[in-house]
Amino acid sequence: MKSTIISIAFLSLLLFTCQNQNQSEKQTPAKEKSDTVYNAALIAKGKSIAQASFKSMSGKLMKAMKEGGVSNALKYCNLEAMPITDSLSKAYNVTIKRTALKLRNPSNKANTEEFNLLHQFKSDIEMGKKVKPIIMKSGPHSNTFFAPITLKAPCMVCHGDISDDTKSLIAEHYPKDKAIGFKVGDLRGMWSIKFEDKK
Numbered sequence: 519m520k521s522t523i524i525s526i527a528f529l530s531l532l533l534f535t536c537q538n539q540n541q542s543e544k545q546t547p548a549k550e551k552s553d554t555v556y557n558a559a560l561i562a563k564g565k566s567i568a569q570a571s572f573k574s575m576s577g578k579l580m581k582a583m584k585e586g587g588v589s590n591a592l593k594y595c596n597l598e599a600m601p602i603t604d605s606l607s608k609a610y611n612v613t614i615k616r617t618a619l620k621l622r623n624p625s626n627k628a629n630t631e632e633f634n635l636l637h638q639f640k641s642d643i644e645m646g647k648k649v650k651p652i653i654m655k656s657g658p659h660s661n662t663f664f665a666p667i668t669l670k671a672p673c674m675v676c677h678g679d680i681s682d683d684t685k686s687l688i689a690e691h692y693p694k695d696k697a698i699g700f701k702v703g704d705l706r707g708m709w710s711i712k713f714e715d716k717k
């Protein structure tokens with residue numbers, strides 16, 4: 519029963535994600551900084567990679583949750599989140615990173631540019647503004663796609679007001695976890711996907 523509820527929750531999460539993506543495609547770019555290159559093709563490429571990565575991660579997470587509840591899913595994320603992003607990076611020939619201000623895994627730490635953007639996304643969301651992906655030039659031959667990651671209801675078991683049991687399970691793998699206490703709609707983090715120009 520519990521696993522059915524969880525799988526329904528995850529399925530609706532996938533639907534929500536698709537809806538959000540469709541909505542953001544209709545938006546037009548806001549004024550960008552002078553070093554920002556707005557490029558519709560790169561935005562589309564970044565979105566499709568972020569969406570594929572999200573689908574791969576949440577599909578596997580849902581399976582782990584179904585098979586062994588939150589504790590199994592947590593173990594799964596701990597072992598597999600990085601290898602999944604690494605193998606997708608290789609498959610797409612890009613560098614995929616998930617980062618955040620309040621981190622669970624310290625290896626996902628933001629660099630200065632990501633840190634500033636995360637603050638920008640966070641304050642925009644808090645002011646009720648719509649946030650959307652952007653492309654920035656990250657070197658003479660590379661661009662980086664950044665997209666906010668907001669929280670949906672099914673994320674709450676591991677990132678919201680979590681139970682004491684979940685808290686201690688998380689502490690086993692992430693003793694310095696800061697990624698709890700969020701509410702639905704809050705900014706959880708950001709995709710940062712770097713593309714090198716084709717030679």
Ligand code: HEC
Pocket residue numbers: 531576588591592595596597599600616617618620621622623624626667668669670672673674675676677697706707708
């Ligand atoms: C079963 C528990 C669980 C659920 C449900 C869950 N997460 Fe996480 N999340 C984790 C774990 C564990 C990590 C650390 C993964 C690692 O080691 O890289 C993590 C890491 C992250 C990160 C990377 C940044 C960081 O702090 O290390 C983001 C972003 C994130 N989660 C967003 C989400 C979103 C959005 C959802 C809902 C769609 C979600 N998570 C659902 C357990 C969960």
